[in-house]
Amino acid sequence: xxxxxxxxxxxxxxxxxxxxxxxxxxxxxxxxxxxxxxxxxxxxxxxxxxxxxxxxxxxxxxxxxxxxxxxxxxxxxxxxxxxxxxxxxxxxxxxxxxxxxxxxxxxxxxxxxxxxxxxxxxxxxxxxxxxxxxxxxxxxxxxxxxxxxxxxxxxxxxxxxxxxxxxxxxxxxxxxxxxxxxxxx
Amino acid sequence: xxxxxxxxxxxxxxxxxxxxxxxxxxxxxxxxxxxxxxxxxxxxxxxxxxxxxxxxxxxxxxxxxxxxxxxxxxxxxxxxxxxxxxxxxxxxxxxxxxxxxxxxxxxxxxxxxxxxxxxxxxxxxxxxxxxxxxxxxxxxxxxxxxxxxxxxxxxxxxxxxxxxxxxxxxxxxxxxxxxxxxxxxxxxxxxxxxxxxxxxxxxxxxxxxxxxxxxxxxxxxxxxxxxxxxxxxxxxxxxxxxxxxxxxxxxxxxxxxxxxxxxxxxxxxxxxxxxxxxxxxxxxxxxxxxxxxxxxxxxxxxxxxxxxxxxxxxxxxxxxxxxxxxxxxxxxxxxxxxxxxxxxxxxxxxxxxxxxxxxxxxxxxxxxxxxxxxxxxxxxxxx
Ligand SMILES: [Zn+2]
Numbered sequence: 007x008x009x010x011x012x013x014x015x016x017x018x019x020x021x022x023x024x025x026x027x028x029x030x031x032x033x034x035x036x037x038x039x040x041x042x043x044x045x046x047x048x049x050x051x052x053x054x055x056x057x058x059x060x061x062x063x064x065x066x067x068x069x070x071x072x073x074x075x076x077x078x079x080x081x082x083x084x085x086x087x088x089x090x091x092x093x094x095x096x097x098x099x100x101x102x103x104x105x106x107x108x109x110x111x112x113x114x115x116x117x118x119x120x121x122x123x124x125x126x127x128x129x130x131x132x133x134x135x136x137x138x139x140x141x142x143x144x145x146x147x148x149x150x151x152x153x154x155x156x157x158x159x160x161x162x163x164x165x166x167x168x169x170x171x172x173x174x175x176x177x178x179x180x181x182x183x184x185x186x187x188x189x190x191x
Numbered sequence: 192x193x194x195x196x197x198x199x200x201x202x203x204x205x206x207x208x209x210x211x212x213x214x215x216x217x218x219x220x221x222x223x224x225x226x227x228x229x230x231x232x233x234x235x236x237x238x239x240x241x242x243x244x245x246x247x248x249x250x251x252x253x254x255x256x257x258x259x260x261x262x263x264x265x266x267x268x269x270x271x272x273x274x275x276x277x278x279x280x281x282x283x284x285x286x287x288x289x290x291x292x293x294x295x296x297x298x299x300x301x302x303x304x305x306x307x308x309x310x311x312x313x314x315x316x317x318x319x320x321x322x323x324x325x326x327x328x329x330x331x332x333x334x335x336x337x338x339x340x341x342x343x344x345x346x347x348x349x350x351x352x353x354x355x356x357x358x359x360x361x362x363x364x365x366x367x368x369x370x371x372x373x374x375x376x377x378x379x380x381x382x383x384x385x386x387x388x389x390x391x392x393x394x395x396x397x398x399x400x401x402x403x404x405x406x407x408x409x410x411x412x413x414x415x416x417x418x419x420x421x422x423x424x425x426x427x428x429x430x431x432x433x434x435x436x437x438x439x440x441x442x443x444x445x446x447x448x449x450x451x452x453x454x455x456x457x458x459x460x461x462x463x464x465x466x467x468x469x470x471x472x473x474x475x476x477x478x479x480x481x482x483x484x485x486x487x488x489x490x491x492x493x494x495x496x497x498x499x500x501x502x503x504x505x506x507x508x509x510x511x512x513x514x515x516x517x518x519x520x521x522x523x524x525x526x527x528x529x530x531x532x533x534x535x536x537x538x539x540x541x542x543x544x545x546x547x548x549x550x551x552x553x554x555x556x557x558x559x560x561x562x563x564x565x566x567x568x569x570x571x572x573x574x
């Protein structure tokens with residue numbers, strides 16, 4: 007019988023209290039306090055983590071990009087799920103990634119959109135394949151600075167294959183949603 | 192040798208309501224109208240109906256339908272998941288039930304009010320935890336964004352261009368211009384209109400996206416023996432298949448080894464295995480077209496051309512009447528009506544009855560497919 011390593015259990019593997027950083031009962035971020043600068047992510051949808059995905063967001067809040075990986079056969083998998091499709095093991099760890107990758111594809115979204123997104127349109131959404139695990143691809147946004155808005159990069163700069171690096175904004179009103187910057191801005 | 196679906200059942204009745212941006216009647220009333228019209232077309236009394244098949248995002252369930260139309264005792268009812276991916280599976284499930292003696296008269300239907308009702312993606316309350324947590328926070332909100340992502344990659348890998356997507360949009364629009372029931376009947380499309388249209392999710396523009404429609408359709412399935420006594424020429428269900436590929440993720444299929452080989456490939460393998468025919472024998476195709484890039488992807492999946500050749504396949508009028516593979520001859524979801532692909536089934540029946548408004552001369556076999564990019568299904572119909 008193997009131990010179940012699917013969830014972080016302490017400081018060595020993850021934050022002890024996920025509720026500190028992930029407000030899973032809400033769907034949009036709070037308006038910023040009047041004293042703080044405007045949050046470019048205000049009104050955007052927040053992740054609604056499930057049991058399997060929660061550790062990803064907990065690590066992101068600490069500025070770490072981690073991917074669920076089988077504790078037995080070492081295969082990374084995404085999205086997270088209860089057991090390994092290769093060897094059926096329920097044991098998993100969260101493997102830290104370098105945060106480097108390449109743009110696999112992208113779109114530029116135009117209206118009709120939800121209001122907070124329409125205000126930023128056209129903005130980019132990208133899929134990044136990770137340097138260490140090219141089959142692991144994350145949806146994200148290319149931004150000009152960690153806390154910059156979804157439309158902060160000139161669309162002409164977007165290119166399939168462009169090297170990118172994960173950044174971890176810490177908006178005043180909400181959780182950390184990883185974003186991406188060009189390696190060669 | 193086990194049981195086979197091959198030509199064991201037939202579609203003997205079809206019915207539909209008008210298609211419009213807004214129809215005054217409820218989804219339930221529209222469903223009943225389409226079903227009663229289909230039964231009348233078949234010459235079968237509603238009291239003889241003992242099987243129903245529908246697919247998800249249908250708001251009117253079989254209990255409501257059965258008691259409204261006056262069905263008899265119902266002994267088979269099934270509901271397939273994944274929205275537009277389930278259209279052809281409804282007929283497949285009815286065929287399986289009737290071929291194995293579980294029922295004798297089956298009805299499949301689709302009723303939607305997507306023209307006047309809300310767009311599903313605008314709901315911020317009803318979002319499934321997975322995979323929405325991995326996509327929606329980043330503004331990948333709509334099906335157009337999700338498929339646009341695959342389309343951009345497809346263009347990059349295989350040299351597909353917007354002109355290829357235009358070929359798809361144009362073929363569907365040309366057929367709609369021949370079909371008085373189509374929403375775009377009197378609205379021709381030009382290349383200039385396409386190339387200057389507003390973007391929805393680059394690389395997809397307005398004309399790469401399907402319509403938004405209120406309307407309903409239905410069909411009636413019976414055994415081949417019974418079909419010979421019906422009012423119309425039977426259209427046989429030669430083969431039927433569903434497809435959920437290994438490690439498939441739905442419309443955001445970015446997380447497996449080969450995101451560009453979608454459920455069509457799985458459904459096609461099974462469809463052709465259960466058939467006496469191959470892609471070269473198909474006279475006309477009704478291929479699910481919520482977005483234009485789904486056509487080249489499906490042409491590859493169902494074996495009309497090789498991997499990466501789907502875009503080039505559309506060149507030279509191949510999808511027009513008289514071309515290699517006349518496509519979506521009622522106008523499809525892009526230009527007739529978007530009713531989660533059920534109009535493609537009905538148009539397939541018309542082609543094999545010889546009653547399409549854009550008839551392919553002598554058409555004897557028709558492929559109909561359901562939504563690609565989600566767990567899907569397909570039918571091979573023959574006259
Ligand atoms: Zn494993």
